[in-house]
Amino acid sequence: MTAGVVGRARGLILPLALVVLWQALASIRGIESDTLAAPVQIVGALGDALVNAEFWIATRDTVLSAALGLALGGVLGAMTGLVFGLVPPVSRLMRVPVEVLRPVPAIALVPIAILIFGFGYALEVAIVAFAVFFPVLILIEAAVRGVEPRLTEVARLLRLSPGARIAKIVVPAVLPRAFVALRLAAGLALVVAITVEIAANPMGLGARMILAAQSLRAPDMFATLIWVAVLGWAINAGLVRAQAALFPDAQRPR
Amino acid sequence: MTTVQAARGPETPIMAIAGASVSFGAARVLDGIDLELRRGEFVCVVGPSGSGKTTLLRLLSGLQPATTGTVFHQGTVQNGPARGVAIVFQDYAHALLPWRTAAGNVSLALEAAGLPRAQRADRIAALLATVGLAAHADHFPAQMSGGMQQRLQIARCLAQDPDVLLMDEPFGALDAMTRQKLQDEILRIVAASGVTAFFVTHDLEEAIYLGDRVVALEPNPGRVGAIFDVPLPRPRTQLSTREHPEFLRLRRDLFDFIQQFEP
Numbered sequence: 391m392t393a394g395v396v397g398r399a400r401g402l403i404l405p406l407a408l409v410v411l412w413q414a415l416a417s418i419r420g421i422e423s424d425t426l427a428a429p430v431q432i433v434g435a436l437g438d439a440l441v442n443a444e445f446w447i448a449t450r451d452t453v454l455s456a457a458l459g460l461a462l463g464g465v466l467g468a469m470t471g472l473v474f475g476l477v478p479p480v481s482r483l484m485r486v487p488v489e490v491l492r493p494v495p496a497i498a499l500v501p502i503a504i505l506i507f508g509f510g511y512a513l514e515v516a517i518v519a520f521a522v523f524f525p526v527l528i529l530i531e532a533a534v535r536g537v538e539p540r541l542t543e544v545a546r547l548l549r550l551s552p553g554a555r556i557a558k559i560v561v562p563a564v565l566p567r568a569f570v571a572l573r574l575a576a577g578l579a580l581v582v583a584i585t586v587e588i589a590a591n592p593m594g595l596g597a598r599m600i601l602a603a604q605s606l607r608a609p610d611m612f613a614t615l616i617w618v619a620v621l622g623w624a625i626n627a628g629l630v631r632a633q634a635a636l637f638p639d640a641q642r643p644r
Numbered sequence: 645m646t647t648v649q650a651a652r653g654p655e656t657p658i659m660a661i662a663g664a665s666v667s668f669g670a671a672r673v674l675d676g677i678d679l680e681l682r683r684g685e686f687v688c689v690v691g692p693s694g695s696g697k698t699t700l701l702r703l704l705s706g707l708q709p710a711t712t713g714t715v716f717h718q719g720t721v722q723n724g725p726a727r728g729v730a731i732v733f734q735d736y737a738h739a740l741l742p743w744r745t746a747a748g749n750v751s752l753a754l755e756a757a758g759l760p761r762a763q764r765a766d767r768i769a770a771l772l773a774t775v776g777l778a779a780h781a782d783h784f785p786a787q788m789s790g791g792m793q794q795r796l797q798i799a800r801c802l803a804q805d806p807d808v809l810l811m812d813e814p815f816g817a818l819d820a821m822t823r824q825k826l827q828d829e830i831l832r833i834v835a836a837s838g839v840t841a842f843f844v845t846h847d848l849e850e851a852i853y854l855g856d857r858v859v860a861l862e863p864n865p866g867r868v869g870a871i872f873d874v875p876l877p878r879p880r881t882q883l884s885t886r887e888h889p890e891f892l893r894l895r896r897d898l899f900d901f902i903q904q905f906e907p
């Protein structure tokens with residue numbers, strides 16, 4: 391445990407040194423730039439932001455749209471992946487449509503989505519859901535295909551009904567890999583939500599960042615950027631912990 | 645169908661294969677198989693690698709359909725897996741649910757049979773005790789040794805309350821000591837439950853030690869080459885049975901038989 395803390399602390403040495411160096415350069419030579427800011431200014435801007443109600447509303451808007459989009463796209467993607475994995479003919483039938491739609495960058499759909507939904511939550515949730523849907527679909531389909539064939543035979547020998555086979559064999563077997571898909575999709579959802587906000591949607595942390603940049607408030611922009619990074623890191627760390635708790639080594643096949 | 649039904653009775657073989665063959669594409673793996681399993685007997689199957697032992701077992705289980713010919717179970721034509729026929733696979737690590745405890749794995753068969761939840765716990769405890777795993781009910785398969793995992797698989801098969809127990813080299817991956825222990829346990833379990841046992845093995849001595857009859861397959865395509873009766877007395881014991889003159893004679897006969905097909 392202490393070794394882990396020490397190891398993590400050691401990992402912070404280099405970034406901290408760089409920040410100190412950056413601050414030193416900024417203090418000695420002065421930064422006359424609209425694109426850069428000294429660390430002290432950024433920390434100040436972040437401090438101001440954290441006591442600002444609008445900042446928290448922006449945070450809520452971004453996290454909520456990312457989460458709703460993740461839930462919508464994730465559930466639809468997982469269910470489709472389950473059906474594709476269990477019924478290969480359906481998967482073959484749908485291969486062309488999937489391969490046509492999948493490479494479309496989600497962000498390229500923003501103009502259409504604006505026409506359909508206007509600005510606001512629905513727009514962002516829809517784009518995030520689209521972006522998350524395909525990777526989840528593909529990972530879950532592969533996971534269902536990868537279920538140990540021996541277990542499928544055990545299900546046949548015990549004459550489990552299709553529903554019982556899915557509930558008792560397929561879903562538990564797929565769950566650990568589904569969780570990996572969830573982690574991947576959660577990161578993607580945050581990226582896409584913020585991109586939609588930067589590109590078009592006038593809400594959330596992305597809009598706050600682009601507004602700060604356009605008003606030449608570099609410290610505020612960097613403060614928001616750091617906040618976004620912290621959110622992304624915290625979400626991933628939470629999911630990694632949940633993964634370790636939900637799927638202990640003892641329940642992994644040897 | 646009615647004629648078959650009419651033939652049902654204590655004398656009817658519990659399972660029978662009549663003129664069955666199995667082909668994978670153009671490759672004929674089993675050919676002209678005729679075999680009967682009598683109620684309560686212990687039949688072992690030996691044969692060179694690739695002679696179709698596993699395929700024969702899967703044919704009996706209903707997992708593998710016959711290309712030609714028929715498989716009968718309890719006097720009726722079998723068209724797929726039946727709850728009365730259980731398989732112990734060699735690769736226990738793949739055949740158990742890694743996310744369920746020992747008790748949970750046994751429970752799967754009871755759930756499949758629709759046993760109400762309230763009645764499961766007692767059955768599970770009794771079955772785990774039968775295979776000597778009473779103290780390990782809460783362990784996950786990954787926390788158990790190979791021998792224990794194989795016992796667990798046997799317990800799950802017994803939970804099906806089968807009349808036929810098929811085993812495909814169940815002890816092949818275990819060390820010699822564990823294997824001998826499990827041989828004696830399977831003999832005890834089979835005798836106690838009255839189940840008919842069909843046991844595939846590479847080990848000729850194991851086949852003689854366990855079996856009432858030993859079926860020797862010849863390869864390319866797989867056929868029944870010879871059937872040896874094993875008139876050794878029961879209960880069998882590792883030391884005296886293996887020194888019995890009849891045991892030694894059978895071992896020589898089987899060895900000579902298999903030897904013909906080794907390159």
Ligand SMILES: Nc1ncnc2c1ncn2[C@@H]1O[C@H](COP(=O)(O)OP(=O)(O)OP(=O)(O)O)[C@@H](O)[C@H]1O
Nearest residue numbers: 668671673691692693694695696697698699700846
């Ligand atoms: N699903 C399959 N598709 C094609 N060929 C198969 C299939 N299953 C088995 N075979 C072939 O059938 C033959 C017999 O296989 P089988 O596994 O029944 O032999 P075995 O006697 O159990 O061998 P071993 O002693 O090595 O376990 C082999 O040549 C094998 O390649």
Ligand SMILES: [Mg+2]
Nearest residue numbers: 697698699812
């Ligand atoms: Mg085999």
